[in-house]
Amino acid sequence: MITFNEAQDIICREFEELDFTDTPSELYKPINYILSIGGKRIRPVLTLMACNLFSDDYSKVIKPAVALEVFHNFTLLHDDIMDNANTRRNHPTVHKIWNNNVAILSGDAMCIKAYSFVAQCEPSKLSEIFNIFNRTAIEVCEGQQYDMNFETQENVSIDEYIRMIKLKTAVLIAACLEIGALIGGASREESELLYHYGLNIGLAFQLQDDLLDVYADEVFLGKETGKDIISNKKTFLLIKAIEIASGKDLEELKKWILKKEFDPVEKIRSVRSIYDKLDIKTIVNAKLLEYFSKAEELFQQLKADDKRKTELRKFSDLIKERIF
Amino acid sequence: MITFNEAQDIICREFEELDFTDTPSELYKPINYILSIGGKRIRPVLTLMACNLFSDDYSKVIKPAVALEVFHNFTLLHDDIMDNANTRRNHPTVHKIWNNNVAILSGDAMCIKAYSFVAQCEPSKLSEIFNIFNRTAIEVCEGQQYDMNFETQENVSIDEYIRMIKLKTAVLIAACLEIGALIGGASREESELLYHYGLNIGLAFQLQDDLLDVYADEVFLGKETGKDIISNKKTFLLIKAIEIASGKDLEELKKWILKKEFDPVEKIRSVRSIYDKLDIKTIVNAKLLEYFSKAEELFQQLKADDKRKTELRKFSDLIKERIF
Numbered sequence: 001m002i003t004f005n006e007a008q009d010i011i012c013r014e015f016e017e018l019d020f021t022d023t024p025s026e027l028y029k030p031i032n033y034i035l036s037i038g039g040k041r042i043r044p045v046l047t048l049m050a051c052n053l054f055s056d057d058y059s060k061v062i063k064p065a066v067a068l069e070v071f072h073n074f075t076l077l078h079d080d081i082m083d084n085a086n087t088r089r090n091h092p093t094v095h096k097i098w099n100n101n102v103a104i105l106s107g108d109a110m111c112i113k114a115y116s117f118v119a120q121c122e123p124s125k126l127s128e129i130f131n132i133f134n135r136t137a138i139e140v141c142e143g144q145q146y147d148m149n150f151e152t153q154e155n156v157s158i159d160e161y162i163r164m165i166k167l168k169t170a171v172l173i174a175a176c177l178e179i180g181a182l183i184g185g186a187s188r189e190e191s192e193l194l195y196h197y198g199l200n201i202g203l204a205f206q207l208q209d210d211l212l213d214v215y216a217d218e219v220f221l222g223k224e225t226g227k228d229i230i231s232n233k234k235t236f237l238l239i240k241a242i243e244i245a246s247g248k249d250l251e252e253l254k255k256w257i258l259k260k261e262f263d264p265v266e267k268i269r270s271v272r273s274i275y276d277k278l279d280i281k282t283i284v285n286a287k288l289l290e291y292f293s294k295a296e297e298l299f300q301q302l303k304a305d306d307k308r309k310t311e312l313r314k315f316s317d318l319i320k321e322r323i324f
Numbered sequence: 325m326i327t328f329n330e331a332q333d334i335i336c337r338e339f340e341e342l343d344f345t346d347t348p349s350e351l352y353k354p355i356n357y358i359l360s361i362g363g364k365r366i367r368p369v370l371t372l373m374a375c376n377l378f379s380d381d382y383s384k385v386i387k388p389a390v391a392l393e394v395f396h397n398f399t400l401l402h403d404d405i406m407d408n409a410n411t412r413r414n415h416p417t418v419h420k421i422w423n424n425n426v427a428i429l430s431g432d433a434m435c436i437k438a439y440s441f442v443a444q445c446e447p448s449k450l451s452e453i454f455n456i457f458n459r460t461a462i463e464v465c466e467g468q469q470y471d472m473n474f475e476t477q478e479n480v481s482i483d484e485y486i487r488m489i490k491l492k493t494a495v496l497i498a499a500c501l502e503i504g505a506l507i508g509g510a511s512r513e514e515s516e517l518l519y520h521y522g523l524n525i526g527l528a529f530q531l532q533d534d535l536l537d538v539y540a541d542e543v544f545l546g547k548e549t550g551k552d553i554i555s556n557k558k559t560f561l562l563i564k565a566i567e568i569a570s571g572k573d574l575e576e577l578k579k580w581i582l583k584k585e586f587d588p589v590e591k592i593r594s595v596r597s598i599y600d601k602l603d604i605k606t607i608v609n610a611k612l613l614e615y616f617s618k619a620e621e622l623f624q625q626l627k628a629d630d631k632r633k634t635e636l637r638k639f640s641d642l643i644k645e646r647i648f
Contacts, residue, residue, distance in 0.1 A: 022462075027469040082425040101406040101472060104428060109465040112433055116458045119451070127447055134440045141433040145351040148425060248594070288610060303353060 001307060002052050002207050004045075004314040011044045014062060015069070020113070030094045031113070034073050037091045042315075043176045044069040049312045050180025050194055053304045058121050062182045064129060067117030068176050073132075075140055077103055082148065094177060121183070129179055134177040143168025150234045161239050162203065169209075170202025185323035193302055200295035201316055204288045208322050210235040211284050214272055226268035232257050236287070241266035244283075249274055292320060325631060326376050326410060328369075328638040338386060339393070344437070354430035355437070358397050360513050361415045366639075367500045368393040373636045374518055377628045382520045384446050385507045388453060391441035392500050395457075399464055401427055406472065411548060435461075440460025465491025474558045485563050486527065491500040492528025493533075517626055524532045524619035525640055528612045532646050534559040535608050539594055542611070549591035560611070562605055564600035567601050573598055 002010070006132035015035060020028040051061035067258035079085075081091040081103050087093060121129045146164040150156050178197040181191040213228040214237060228235050245253055256267055272276050275281065295316060302309060326334070339359060342354040366387035383425060385587075404417040404473035405427050421426035445453045470488040474480050501522040505515040537552040538561060552559050569577055577598050580591055597600060599605065619640060 022466070024466060024469045024473060026473055027466055036520075076429055100424070104402055104405060104564075105465060105468055105472070107464060108399075108431075108435065108471075111432065112458060112465065113455075113460045115439055116462070119454045119458055126451055127443070127453070130443045130450070134436060134443055137436045138433060138440070141429060141436065142346070142348060142351055144429055145348045145433075149348060149350055176543070243472055263471060 001056065001305075001311070002048075002058065004049065004311045007048045007052065007311075008041065008043050010058075010062075011041045011048060011065065011069075014044070014066060015041065018066065020197055022297060026102070027109055028104055030077075030102055031110050033097070034088075034094055034115070035070070035231045037089045039073070039089055041069060042071050044171065046173065046198070046312075046315060047176040050177040050186075051184035051316065052180075053302075053308045054181060054186045054190070054192075061180055063117045063120035064179055064183060065176075066112065066134070067114045068172065068179070070110055070117060071114035071137060072172060074107050075144070077107040077110065079144060081107075082144070083213060085227075117194075124182055128182060132175055132179055132182075136171050139167045139171045143171075153156055153234075155240055155324055156234045157241055158236070158243070161210070161234065161236055165206040166203060167235075169206040170199045173205065174198030175201035177317075187247035190302060193298055197295050197298040197302075200298065201319060204291040204295070205319055207236055207284055207288050207291070208319065210237055211281065212322070213274065226264070226272075229268050229271045230264050232237030236284060240283055241275055241278055241280055244278055245274065249277060292316065325380065325635070326372075326382065326439060328373065328635045329647035331369050331372045331376070331635075334382075334386075335365045335372060335393075338368070339365065344391065350426070352514075354401075354422055354426055355434050357421070358401055358412075358418055358434075359394070361413045363413055365393060365395070370497065370522070370636075370639060371500040373639065374501040374510075377518075377626075377632045378505060378508030378510045378514070379635060382508075387441045387444035387506055388503055388507060391438045392496065392503070394434055395461060397602055398431050398438060398494060399468070400571070401431040401434065402457050402469060404456055405431075406468070408508065418609065421519055423464075425609060430591050435637065442517075449507055452506060453457035456460060456499055456503055456506075460495050463491045463495045463574055467495075477558075480558045480563055482560070482563055482567070485558065485560055489530040490523065490527060493530040494523045497526035497529065497606055498522030498614075514626060514628070516586035517622055521619050521622040521626075524615045524622070525643060528619070529643055530614040531539065531612050531615070532559055533559055535605065538599065538647070539605070550588070550596075553595045554588050560608060561599055565602055566588075566609055568602055569598065616640065 010148075018035060020031050022028055047065035047068055048061055051058050075093050076088060080088055081095045081100055085093050086096055093103075093179075094106065118130055118133050119126070143164055143166070144249055146160070147168055150161075174195045175198070177194040178191045181194045186194070197253065210228065213225055213235070216225055227233070228238070232238070241253060242250070253271065254261070256271055259267070297314065299316075301307065342359060343354050345368055346352055356503050369390055371389035372382055372385055375382050400412060401418050404412055405419045405424055410420055417427075418430065422430075439457075442454055442457050443450070449476070467490070471486070471492055474485075474488065498519045499522070501518040502515045505518045510518070534552065537549055537559070540549055551557070552562070556562070565577060566574070577595065579596055580586070623633070623637065623640075
């Protein structure tokens with residue numbers, strides 16, 4: 001059995017050694033760059049831990065775990081172009097260092113490289129893992145499209161928002177657990193339990209991200225804060241605020257949304273103070289706990305060794321610690 | 325056995341029926357659009373014909389054939405953003421109808437959908453086909469990167485140019501033949517022969533494209549002509565012209581390359597007349613014939629039924645007909 005910390009070490013080492021030296025270097029430098037600036041490697045660690053719930057032979061899960069992380073970073077690379085983001089993980093984004101064309105093409109190459117790692121899965125499981133990977137990858141694109149649609153869609157409901165973050169964020173975390181478990185030899189039933197556990201953790205994770213954009217310390221977050229407020233991004237916080245605000249609060253909120261020219265610092269402060277007045281933080285935290293409880297309930301049903309389960313639970317605890 | 329025309333009909337019908345109705349429609353409309361505006365379906369027809377060289381049961385090759393065409397169209401979609409192209413196959417490009425973000429994301433989804441078709445390959449061949457597909461897909465990206473590098477690279481040699489078009493264009497045509505043959509039950513030796521046959525056809529095909537940009541009728545071509553000349557694109561024609569021109573011709577050519585403001589029609593006419601003076605068309609045609617002869621030589625070695633071989637040869641004849 002490996003511990004959570006050991007799993008993190010194994011994955012970190014794997015990515016330290018991962019270096020695309022093929023030519024033309026112009027294609028591979030941006031890939032090495034985005035993979036080298038870190039991130040928490042949550043997805044491959046989860047994949048490894050899920051495998052280790054059922055098997056001590058975790059060597060066979062490393063390549064699929066790398067595939068999932070490389071795919072995730074590919075989506076970040078392209079999302080950053082679409083959002084015109086300046087920084088990612090405290091570093092300038094690929095399209096800012098190079099340009100949009102480089103970011104498009106290197107992203108494409110990353111997506112294909114992700115599939116090359118999928119292809120290194122053990123032959124007897126290849127077809128099943130490949131199918132889960134495909135289903136998940138297309139769902140992530142669908143989620144990103146819904147997210148883009150929301151920019152011009154006047155009314156977005158909480159349900160529509162939850163569907164979007166489920167596709168854009170939660171299904172990939174869920175698929176990591178499912179794929180890891182299957183490679184570890186889990187039954188379909190167990191791997192599906194883990195998938196749904198992952199969905200709930202993933203939804204909580206995204207709601208936290210929404211909170212962090214408004215309330216986190218910028219250095220801690222690794223990217224600018226308040227960006228969602230400045231761009232009127234329809235996050236859980238804004239959608240909920242519009243839903244429950246009335247009178248002057250609603251007026252004030254709408255005024256800020258419609259304002260074309262403003263001082264960014266003033267807008268962030270003002271919108272945040274409306275959120276505070278409406279107690280949005282408490283509402284988001286309640287929703288977060290709902291997802292965590294559901295995840296816990298599913299986790300309890302899992303028929304795996306308790307010691308191993310404890311190691312995996314350390315991960316959801318780590319996410320919970322991000323709660324304010 | 326199926327004839328070349330029957331193969332074309334089967335593939336055309338397959339694409340007429342292909343309609344992504346999933347949601348969000350904003351993601352899938354551009355995919356349906358680019359797949360509906362046609363193209364010659366050369367790649368899937370080749371895949372099908374290569375399979376039919378060795379087997380009458382061609383049903384099992386349809387999905388991989390679709391995968392290769394969908395992948396090809398994905399690369400066109402992203403290339404058109406990078407080249408800022410206005411038209412494709414006589415129709416406006418996806419990023420012009422919608423915008424860059426839509427074209428990036430729909431392209432990503434197309435790439436993943438291509439893999440979903442690969443996944444429908446018969447299980448016993450999946451691993452082998454998946455690996456060829458991955459190797460080829462990454463090579464196509466490398467080719468596109470070299471092509472982009474050439475924009476700012478001062479001197480590009482003919483050898484460097486050939487390597488670029490081999491990666492960007494020829495390997496995919498070659499892989500279609502290889503994958504089709506393998507699914508049809510060909511030996512590794514036969515499928516590799518077909519791969520190298522495809523490489524040579526693919527190189528000839530791209531050199532023809534370079535010629536067409538300078539000499540074709542715009543409606544026939546389905547896109548604007550003279551674009552390569554206007555943008556100083558380092559095609560076989562321009563690289564060769566710079567290599568062999570001297571005195572006033574070289575001076576005139578360099579003058580046009582350096583000119584920042586010019587009448588496009590005048591530039592096209594002037595550069596074309598330098599090409600004519602240097603007899604570039606004859607040189608390109610000689611190179612074309614070299615590739616066709618090499619292809620023919622490899623084709624002769626192929627141990628397959630003559631009738632079936634004749635049908636496949638009809639394809640290279642069709643390409644040859646594009647010669648001026």
